[in-house]
Structure formats: structure tokens, C-alpha cells
Amino acid sequence: MNDWNTWAERELSGLRAINRYRELIAFDGDGPIGTVRGQRVLSFASNDYLGLACHPQVKLAAISAIERFGTGATASRLIVGTRSLHGELESQLAQWNLSERALVFSSGYLANLGVLTALGEQDVTLFSDELNHASIIDGCRLAKARTLIYRHLDLQHLRELLSQTSGRKIVVSESVFSMDGDTAPLPALAELCCDHGALLVLDEAHAALGPKLAPTPGLQVLHVGTLSKTLGALGGFVAGSSRLIELLINRARNFIFTTGLSPADTAAALAAARICQSQEGDQLRARLRSLIDMLRPGHASAIVPIILGEDAAALAASAQLRAAGIHVPAIRPPTVPKGTARLRVALSASHTEAMLDSLRGALARLDSIPSHQLEHA
Template sequence: MAPTSTRAFGWLDDARRSREAAGLVRTLRPRPADSPLLDLASNDYLGLSRHPEVVAGAAGAARTWGGGATGSRLVTGTTELHARLERELAEFCGFEAALVLSSGYAANLAAVTALAPHGSLIVSDAANHASLIDGCRLARGATRVVPHADPDAVRKTLATHDGPAVVVSDTVFSVDGDRAPLEQLAAVCRESAAGLLVDDAHGLGVLGSGGRGAADAAGLSGAPDTVVTVTLSKSFGSQGGAVLGPAPVIEHLVNAARTFIFDTGLAPAAAGAALAALRLLRREPERAGRAREVAALLHRRLSAAGLSVARPDAAVVSVRAPSPDEAVRWAADCRAAGLSVGCFRPPSVPDGISRLRLTARADLTDPQIGEAVEVISRLAPNGAVSAGS
């Protein structure tokens, strides 16, 4: 008889069969450096990941500081470059201070866990990103999930708690690209003296004045009760994340946030690339408006073709598919036709509806937009196009 230890992971066979039966198998697909595909799948909203200045920023930082940060931020992992990026990022977004971490995911875990101690209440939007959800699960405070984008539900939930509380939400939701009602959420929070913590991963670089983000657009930049997390891997075309907010909040994270204290600092190359992208956006603020314009064009033209397209508030354009299997086939057919699109299926979508997810990049030309619309609409599966279109 085989040792029982050989069956330690035997349950994985059942898990694999369940995924296959549900059409939810995921695979890695390495892309070449010179991919011929038209890219509407990445999060490179401003088209900066290959911009010469951003690449030079990464290369120069690597030459100056080496290939890695060499340690945690509290030991050897904080360079003068990290400090410069934090100062300029905070100033650009209108906040008192910033703290750079190794990813946007780590930034969300840091902020939620450090700002929701034992005895506190976390009020979390039902459509929040997985990183916010995981932060809520790891925090010592109690979490209540409320219906999507519903300030009144937030108000009622806060009224049930007497003590510290924080409301947690994405600013732009990554599935349908809709915006959270930040102004109303902020007003509700102030009624109960609760903090507002928002993830602006999909807003930074696209919304607000010159791409300063959703908090800027909502008039919340620098508010003493508002904390914003961002990623450097989307509009800035680099890697990493950051928390922005009042100086006392950032000081607290330095001392209490485990994903900051115990993680190696962001690699200098990524910090250099992000700083170069930030400076480029300051010089070319029109990139933010162009990303929104491309999103509006995709929405209008795909809707005219009879597809069910969520109205975008930023640079995420979501096209509904009839089923998970058909979403996968649709994306694969687009890829075969030279177009790369995202494919969202359960459990990545909170409502269980599969979608193609398109990135409205600022550097897409009008002919490229036309090509994308033609391919997506021509290859749409039965059930994706409404009758009479």
C-alpha cells in the first residue's frame, strides 16, 4: 500500500474536475516581447510601459541602485529614490504623505489591516477587489459587506456600531468600470466619524485633473479622514503600490502594517519607472482625457453593434458574454484574429456574469479602435448580440 502521504493533495483531482466541468480552467500564456497582437487586455491605460522615458527611468535606477532593494523598507530597502517617489506622488495626488509598497495588493492589505484594529467595524462594498476583501479577512475588526455602490446601506450599517469604523471601496470597479459614489460615501462617513479608505487602482492616471485620480475628481484629496491606495502597475506602466493619506496614517502604517514591515522593498527599477511615468503625466496631462475618450468610443460603437456594454466611468470597458465557455471562446477567437482582450469569469466577477474586459488605452489610434470594434462584434457568440441589431 502506498504511503498515505502520497494522497495529501488527492483532493486537487476533484477540484480540477470541478473547474473543468464549470468551464473555469485558467492557464498561463507567456507573451513574447514583440507580440503582434493589438492590446486591449493589459492595464497599461496611458501606454507608458514601453515609453522611452519610463524604460530609461527603470534602467537608470537599476544601474544606480542595483537589481533589488536588498531588504525590507525598515532595514536597507528604502533608497533616496523611494523617498523621492513618495514625495512627488503625494504632492501630485494632493495628499500629505505616501508610502510605497511592493504591489497594489500589498498596499491594500497594509491599509485595511492596519486601520481596522480589534473592536472596529469595516464596511465593505460587495463588488470590491479581491485585495480589499483579503484585507478585510485578515483585519481584526469585524467586516460587514453592503450592496454595491449604496451609500444608504453604508449609513445604516455604520449606525449599528459604536466605535472606530472604516468604509472600504474601490473608486473604479474593475469588472464593469463604474465609479463609486465617493462624494456621498464621504458625507456618510463624516456623519459617523468613520474613515474612508478607497482603492484608486483604476482611477489614478485616468480620472481627476490631469489624471490625479478619483479622490481629486470627488474633491477629497488631502481630506483628513480619507486614505487612498494606488497601484503603479497600471497607468504608470511599472510595478508596485502606494498608500496616500494624512501623515499620522502613514506613520502608523510604517509601524503596524505587516505587508510593509516584513516585505522586501520595491525594486529600484520599478520605482524609477514609476517616477518617470509620474513626471511624464505631469507634462502631458491630456493622456488622462484621451483614455476616457477611447473608453467612450468603444462603448458607443460596440453598443451600436448590438452588444451589451457597461457604460464606462474610466478606462475599463466591459462587454457581457452569454456564458463562461463562450466568453473563453470569444476571447480566443479575437486573439486568433490579432486582438488581445481580457476575459472575466466566475469567481472573478461578483455577479456570476462572464465578460470580455477591454482596456481603453490612451495611445490607441482611431483606426485601431475601429479594428477592435469590428473584430469583437464580428466574432460575438450567439446570445451576445441583441435581437434586431
């Protein structure tokens, strides 16, 4: 008789042996300062890039929504799970993304899965950047379409693959890549999609500072985003043409068969989106930009990787930082390619200059970081 617990322990032991074991660690705090296992730490791990998760207006909007609508949507969106708040948020997101219409999903992960499985039919070829997020990878795997992988940001390779492929085509890329913090060349990518009649699916989850794709004549594009990073709430969305959004409503199984986004998260995201499009939003982005330049001048995004190579080195560096009161997690395969384990520093407008000084000092004292990795830190 097979003993599943014995098998699970054997698998876990294997993960521990190669430094791939992971566990849940509670971070209790309101903003970048909190406690981890009873220790007070300064976190550089959050994706709350503009610090809106703790913004008073965002929190008040969530509380007001609960008082008006209750805690849950109670059903899928096509049954009785749609509230007027969903429509308001979708209109705001469509306007923000210069699109005809938007559709909110229960997470950004589900948004990518929904788009790629609903549109990736058997007569379609998907072209995916090799460093795309797991939600894109899984969406490609679940789709009926064929998938071709092009080398990271290598548009010449993508051009060759597009030229060699007939039929309907979808190119899918992140605008800001979640582990390296580098950016896609959006104008050239858009031009390439126009030349080959390809639909561009652009995941903009980490693009708190852009780049933003300018309107391009002839381009067919779907903007995929999350409500849980720049907007500090929870959920995901897709923005694009009315026809494509209508098709997703009718064919995206993880939209059709999932309870709608909660009223609190919907209202929080709506309040945050309005802040983002205001003068205050401009000020928050300018502040974030200045903090990035303190750590790594000219870097394109709030994600600053410090690549150490071996898993054990990344774990040791993270532990040394934790002992100094700085929380920066070690990122290991399969999240990143083998041999590229790293510290992933994530900056937020809620950090202060003094906090950045503390981080830079702690990084400089690390034992295992090559000097070239710290030249800007």
C-alpha cells in the same frame, strides 16, 4: 497514504468541467501588439491605461536606477532597503494625492492588506462595497475588525449600516471598479463618512481618468493606489496624514517584513508620475477619453465589460476573438459573480483609432454576444 498529486488532478479536472480552469499564457510584446502562442495579436487586456510602461523616459529611468543602485533593494525598508528614490517617489505621490505623506509598498495588493490589517483592530468595523477587489476582501478577512458588506454603490444601505454601528469605523471602496468599470459617487461617499466620523479608504488603482476626490473639510481619508496600472511600473502606495503613514510604517506587517520595491520599479514609477502631472499627461488622458468614446460613448473608465453570463460563452467569445487576432480575456467567477462571466476590454492611450476599428469589427462578428451588448461597440 494520501497522494497529493492525485488530489490536485481531481481538483483540476473539476475546474475544467465547469469552465473555471486557468493557465498562464505568455504575451510577448512592447505595447498592445505582441504574440500569444506564436500568433500575432492586438491586445485589449492590459491595465497600462496611459501607455507609460513603454514610454522612453520611463524605461530610461529604470535603466539608470539599475546602473546606480543595482537590481534589488536587498532588504526590507526598515533595514537597508530604503533608497533616496523611495523618498522622492513618496513625496511625488503625496503631492499628487494632496496628502501630507505617502508610503510605497511592493504591490497594490499589499498596500490594501497593509492598511486594513494595521488599522482594522478589534474595536473597528469595516464597511466594504460588495464588488470591491480581492485585495480589499482579503484585507478585511485578515483584519481583526468586524466587516459589514454594503450593496454595490448603495449609499442608503451604507448609511443604515453606519447608523446602526457604534465605535470606530472604516469605509473602504474602489473609486473605479475593476471588472465593471463603473465609479463610486465620491462626494456623497465623503459626506457620509464625515457625518459618521468614519475613515475613508479609497482604492484608486483603476482611476486613470478619475474621479478624483476633492479636498473635503473634516474628511479622514487614505488614498490607496498601484504603480502598475496608470504608471506602468510595479508596486503600490498609500497616501494620507503623516500620523497614519507613520503608524503603517510601524504596524503594517507586509511592509515591515517585505523587501523594498526595486530601484528600477521605483524610478520608473517616479518618472511616470511626473509625466502624469505634466501637459503630456493631460494629452494622454484626453486621448484615452476619445478612444473610450469610440467604443462606448460616455463610459466612465477605460474598463469596458461585455457581459455574456455563462462561463462557456465568455470562453468561446474570447477564443473567437483570438482567432481573429484580437486578445480580450474571458473573466469568470470567482473574479466576477456567478452568471456574469464577461469579456473585459481594457483600453490604453497606446491604442490607435485603427486598432479600435479592428476591435469593433471583431466584436460585431462574434456569435455569442447579445445585440444590446454591442450597441455602442
